[in-house]
Each structure stands twice: as C-alpha cells, then as structure tokens.
Amino acid sequence: MRPLGVLIEFQPGAVLLTIRRSKTDQHAEGRVVAVVHGQHAATDPIAALDAWLRHRGTEPGRMFTSLRSGSVTREPISGEAISIVLRKRARGAGHATSAAVAGVALDRIAAQTRHKRLSTLIERYIRPAQAMEHTSSRDLGL
Structure with a gap:
C-alpha cells in the first residue's frame, strides 16, 4: 500500500498534485490534478500555496499542519478539516x-x-x- 498524501510538483505556470488516495479512490490508483495561476491575486491558488510554504517552511513533512496561536505545528490536520476548508473556499471562489x-x-x-x-x-x-x-x-x- 502506498503512503497517503499528495505529491506536489511545481511546473512553470502550474502545480501538479498527485493525489495518492482519497475517499473516491479507495484502491489508491492515484490521480493527477493540475492547478494553474489565477487571474487575481486574491484567488490565485499557487500564490496561496507559496505563501503557506513561506509560513510553514519547506522542510519535509505534512503539507497542511495545525496552527496554534498563529504558529505552525507539526501536528497534521485531519482530512475532514482539509475538506471543510477546501469546500468553503471553492464555494467562495x-x-x-x-x-x-x-x-x-x-x-x-x-x-x-x-x-x-x-x-x-x-x-x-x-x-x-x-x-x-x-x-x-x-x-x-x-
């Protein structure tokens, strides 16, 4: 069984996300999703990822970790928490x-x-x- 998580590959003008396993891919076949720059700074997903990486740091480990009092921890956030945030942001956008x-x-x-x-x-x-x-x-x- 392959490890859970997402492989992030930066490309010129885009980011490729290899989602190794999800609730819609229980057999861990994986799927690649391309994300490109947005036209507006406030909704640019690559700019948001870059900002998070500047805050989080680029050392290996989980991409999305908990924040406690504005400080990044190494504690992973749950898949459900990620899903809630993504759904909320997608609806907003x-x-x-x-x-x-x-x-x-x-x-x-x-x-x-x-x-x-x-x-x-x-x-x-x-x-x-x-x-x-x-x-x-x-x-x-x-």
Whole structure:
C-alpha cells in the first residue's frame, strides 16, 4: 500500500498534485490534478500555496499542519478539516459556477472539482449558473 498524501510538483505556470488516495479512490490508483495561476491575486491558488510554504517552511513533512496561536505545528490536520476548508473556499471562489458561466465543458469541470456524481455538479452549480444567466431581471436595469 502506498503512503497517503499528495505529491506536489511545481511546473512553470502550474502545480501538479498527485493525489495518492482519497475517499473516491479507495484502491489508491492515484490521480493527477493540475492547478494553474489565477487571474487575481486574491484567488490565485499557487500564490496561496507559496505563501503557506513561506509560513510553514519547506522542510519535509505534512503539507497542511495545525496552527496554534498563529504558529505552525507539526501536528497534521485531519482530512475532514482539509475538506471543510477546501469546500468553503471553492464555494467562495465559485469555481464550478464560474466555469459553467464561462462555457467550460461539464466533463472538464467535473475532472477539476473531482465530482463523481454529475447530477450533484449539475444541480448545485450548473443549473443555478444557468438560471442567473437566463433571468429576465438582468435586462431590467434595476
């Protein structure tokens, strides 16, 4: 069995994340997810990773560790804590919705967000985006 965790590989203009195992990959087949620079500093995932590494340090060990009173510890945070933070940030950034509005294909959105159930992706993100795009109130100039 391979060790749990994520391998991070910096590339020009991107970061490749090799996710060795996850709840949707119980057989540890692994998956590579590419992350590119954002267009805005406040939502640039690579800039955020760089900032964390400056704070955390670059020595080997777990990437995401606990913070206690603003100080980095070596205690790992739980997978659930990571999931909560990522979901909250993804909703705040509106990646799936923004991608749908921009016309990105559903399979590409699902590959990036790692949604296995397309129905969830469509119901929670795509249809609301379509409703916002097609509403007549947009044309009223209110």
